Amino acid sequence: MATPVLQHSQGPDSISYLSQAQAASVDEALMGELGFSIDQLMELAGLSVASAIAEVYGVQGHSRVLVICGPGNNGGDGLVAARHLYHFGYKPRICYPKRTSKPIYQGLVTQLESLGVPFLSADELPSRLTDEFDLIVDAMFGFSFHGIPRPPFDSLLHRLVVPLGQNPKELGVPAVVSVDIPSGWHVEDGDTECTGLRPDMLVSLTAPKLCAKKFEGPHHFLGGRFVPPAIANKYSLQLPPYPGTSMCVRIGKPNQPVDVAALRVNYVGFELLEEQAHGDPIQQFKEWFDEAVRQDLPEPNAMTLATANQDGRPSARMVLLKGFDERGFVWYTNYDSEKASDLLSNPKASLVFFWERLHRQVRVEGPVEKVPPQESDEYFHSRPRGSQIGAMVSMQSSVIPGRNVLEKNYEGLVARYADGSPIPRPTNWGGFRLYPKVIEFWQGRESRLHDRLRYRLVEEGTSNQTWVRERLSP
Ligand SMILES: NC(=O)C1=CN([C@@H]2O[C@H](COP(=O)(O)OP(=O)(O)OC[C@H]3O[C@@H](n4cnc5c(N)ncnc54)[C@H](OP(=O)(O)O)[C@@H]3O)[C@@H](O)[C@H]2O)[C@@H](O)CC1
Numbered sequence: 001m002a003t004p005v006l007q008h009s010q011g012p013d014s015i016s017y018l019s020q021a022q023a024a025s026v027d028e029a030l031m032g033e034l035g036f037s038i039d040q041l042m043e044l045a046g047l048s049v050a051s052a053i054a055e056v057y058g059v060q061g062h063s064r065v066l067v068i069c070g071p072g073n074n075g076g077d078g079l080v081a082a083r084h085l086y087h088f089g090y091k092p093r094i095c096y097p098k099r100t101s102k103p104i105y106q107g108l109v110t111q112l113e114s115l116g117v118p119f120l121s122a123d124e125l126p127s128r129l130t131d132e133f134d135l136i137v138d139a140m141f142g143f144s145f146h147g148i149p150r151p152p153f154d155s156l157l158h159r160l161v162v163p164l165g166q167n168p169k170e171l172g173v174p175a176v177v178s179v180d181i182p183s184g185w186h187v188e189d190g191d192t193e194c195t196g197l198r199p200d201m202l203v204s205l206t207a208p209k210l211c212a213k214k215f216e217g218p219h220h221f222l223g224g225r226f227v228p229p230a231i232a233n234k235y236s237l238q239l240p241p242y243p244g245t246s247m248c249v250r251i252g253k254p255n256q257p258v259d260v261a262a263l264r265v266n267y268v269g270f271e272l273l274e275e276q277a278h279g280d281p282i283q284q285f286k287e288w289f290d291e292a293v294r295q296d297l298p299e300p301n302a303m304t305l306a307t308a309n310q311d312g313r314p315s316a317r318m319v320l321l322k323g324f325d326e327r328g329f330v331w332y333t334n335y336d337s338e339k340a341s342d343l344l345s346n347p348k349a350s351l352v353f354f355w356e357r358l359h360r361q362v363r364v365e366g367p368v369e370k371v372p373p374q375e376s377d378e379y380f381h382s383r384p385r386g387s388q389i390g391a392m393v394s395m396q397s398s399v400i401p402g403r404n405v406l407e408k409n410y411e412g413l414v415a416r417y418a419d420g421s422p423i424p425r426p427t428n429w430g431g432f433r434l435y436p437k438v439i440e441f442w443q444g445r446e447s448r449l450h451d452r453l454r455y456r457l458v459e460e461g462t463s464n465q466t467w468v469r470e471r472l473s474p
């Protein structure tokens with residue numbers, strides 16, 4: 001079969017925008033010579049939509065989602081997205097007024113019913129949608145839409161339209177996320193009369209369609225991470241790379257200014273009560289630290305280290321915790337660095353851990369000493385050889401003329417130790433241990449009424465030390 005030569009339009013950042021015919025042709029190629037099945041593509045498309053929603057509309061505050069599904073594959077994407085949203089912790093409900101008897105759709109409905117996801121008729125929707133929903137997913141029509149919307153979708157769509165200049169909240173219309181095409185829009189020309197849907201978010205699938213150029217909402221994402229190079233080359237598709245393992249990628253920048261003052265998280269779901277907490281703060285730390293590791297938090301051992309110089313000028317930076325026990329908390333660094341200079345002249349410090357997903361913070365304060373050289377040797381030699389050489393190369397915190405200095409010295413040392421012989425620990429590299437006098441555990445709670453338990457080491461005579469625990473006001 002001859003390869004169709006497609007003229008497609010390029011948008012900002014050289015992203016390809018497809019016409020209706022091109023979208024259908026890509027679809028055909030994926031399910032023809034590329035061997036995809038429709039349920040595979042629909043599953044990936046629906047997962048992309050759910051992932052994009054979760055990136056923008058966190059489950060806290062947006063859990064009540066209404067997914068309105070149309071009769072075609074766009075509606076199928078909506079059914080799949082609803083299932084993934086359910087597993088992400090959302091409480092989706094579905095309005096699916098025009099069902100088809102094709103087995104793939106029946107399967108999707110059965111899957112949702114088995115999860116207890118409710119199906120509502122259009123009549124069951126409240127007159128003010130915001131009374132019951134935080135978010136609407138518009139999965140009515142995709143790239144095969146023609147003409148003007150027919151019943152029952154015309155009246156459903158009408159309920160989501162916010163006339164220009166009017167406030168969606170006042171009209172009781174929640175934020176709308178459109179799948180692939182804002183439903184009712186011309187697939188290429190968009191909302192020509194400016195009387196249609198104005199979604200807050202658009203998740204384009206495979207590649208954006210021409211109408212997406214007219215999208216003015218704050219969140220435009222691309223999903224459908226399944227386009228093989230064969231298709232991209234065949235249609236000269238320019239698509240942005242997906243970050244890491246993500247199923248979706250933001251296209252363009254959010255075009256609304258970020259309201260920094262409004263950024264906040266409500267801390268719910270955990271508590272720290274006296275009867276649950278250990279009497280020994282190191283045991284309590286171990287419990288929370290183990291939990292942070294179990295929960296797969298990123299760098300659970302990353303902590304802020306605050307020091308002050310002799311004049312009391314404070315400074316703080318991140319370091320990695322490399323061990324803790326009844327004696328204290330250990331990290332490693334360069335003994336000629338700024339932090340080390342602070343600590344050698346003013347040997348007191350404070351540490352802060354923040355385990356965001358658990359809504360937990362731990363603060364530690366106390367005097368600091370270098371760890372014995374043997375302990376530093378042992379840790380140094382447990383590090384990857386590249387990092388051992390890195391420590392030899394870096395005169396930490398000193399000004400250098402350029403990166404090339406580091407690279408040149410690094411290469412020289414790599415060659416010198418290429419035989420695998422042990423790399424000696426630089427004498428100016430080693431550990432510090434903070435001996436805790438105060439440890440505070442902070443558990444975020446609702447309405448900013450957090451739990452704070454502070455342990456203070458109280459010395460009674462020279463040999464008798466006990467931890468005193470007090471609750472602090474949030
Ligand atoms: N790689 C890809 O391509 C992938 C594509 N995917 C998804 O598929 C979508 C395209 O799906 P699609 O082709 O099934 O059509 P879609 O747009 O859902 O609607 C057609 C239905 O709507 C109806 N209808 C039409 N006009 C109407 C009107 N005025 N008023 C009322 N009804 C109207 C029409 O009915 P009919 O006109 O036949 O009566 C038909 O039943 C695409 O946008 C994307 O979301 C992903 O799942 C996977 C990867």
Ligand SMILES: Cc1cc2nc3c(=O)[nH]c(=O)nc-3n(C[C@H](O)[C@H](O)[C@H](O)COP(=O)(O)O)c2cc1C
Nearest residue numbers: 302317318319320331332333334337338339340397
């Ligand atoms: C997550 C993270 C962990 C870090 N861990 C260490 C560490 O364990 N030791 C270290 O010397 N620097 C570490 N750094 C770099 C320090 O933050 C800092 O840039 C460096 O130690 C120089 O600090 P100073 O000039 O205040 O001495 C880390 C940085 C980050 C972001």
Ligand SMILES: Cc1ncc(COP(=O)(O)O)c(C=O)c1O
Nearest residue numbers: 319320332333334383387394396
């Ligand atoms: C300069 C420096 N030293 C030491 C460390 C501690 O890490 P590790 O000993 O695990 O290599 C870090 C971590 O980021 C670092 O940036």
Ligand SMILES: [K+]
Nearest residue numbers: 138141179181
């Ligand atoms: K849609």
